Amino acid sequence: MLKRFLPNEHVKSIFDIQPTVLRKKGIKGIITDLDNTLVAWNVREATPEIIQWFKQMKEQDIKVTIISNNNQERVEIFSEPLDAPFVFSARKPLSRAFVSAAKEMRLPKDEVVVIGDQLLTDVLGGNFAGFYTILVVPIVETDGKITRFNRSIERRILSYMRKKGKISWEE
Numbered sequence: 001m002l003k004r005f006l007p008n009e010h011v012k013s014i015f016d017i018q019p020t021v022l023r024k025k026g027i028k029g030i031i032t033d034l035d036n037t038l039v040a041w042n043v044r045e046a047t048p049e050i051i052q053w054f055k056q057m058k059e060q061d062i063k064v065t066i067i068s069n070n071n072q073e074r075v076e077i078f079s080e081p082l083d084a085p086f087v088f089s090a091r092k093p094l095s096r097a098f099v100s101a102a103k104e105m106r107l108p109k110d111e112v113v114v115i116g117d118q119l120l121t122d123v124l125g126g127n128f129a130g131f132y133t134i135l136v137v138p139i140v141e142t143d144g145k146i147t148r149f150n151r152s153i154e155r156r157i158l159s160y161m162r163k164k165g166k167i168s169w170e171e
């Protein structure tokens with residue numbers, strides 16, 4: 001049961017995910033969360049660093065799709081300078097948005113990674129839909145959307161992972 005919540009990999013930030021490394025693993029597509037994964041949940045627009053990261057992916061021929069549970073306005077405004085497809089109101093952890101994003105990119109599941117900061121939406125949903133999952137540390141601690149209940153479950157799973165030696169950073 002707990003396995004469903006465990007990511008295949010965990011990194012400190014999205015910028016630790018390098019296109020050349022992904023290519024070597026045969027990865028040609030990314031499905032990424034937005035809030036607290038690419039920018040803090042209350043940052044409206046894509047930052048120069050994020051624009052650069054998307055560009056680097058494109059240069060290595062890696063497709064990126066943003067899928068977010070947030071609303072149309074939020075996701076649309078953010079994605080605009082990135083020239084990347086996006087899905088809003090994605091209803092993660094349900095599989096549908098993950099599966100259709102891979103289909104739209106015309107890639108099989110084993111060539112796509114799912115990236116996000118939440119175990120209960122991004123990781124659970126990505127695992128359930130059959131993708132390789134990468135957890136990032138949330139950019140800011142607070143989140144407009146996450147309930148305290150979700151957070152308390154996350155903390156328990158993270159402390160379990162830390163005990164098992166699956167997490168190497170200090171928080």
Ligand SMILES: [Mg+2]
Nearest residue numbers: 033035036117
């Ligand atoms: Mg998030």
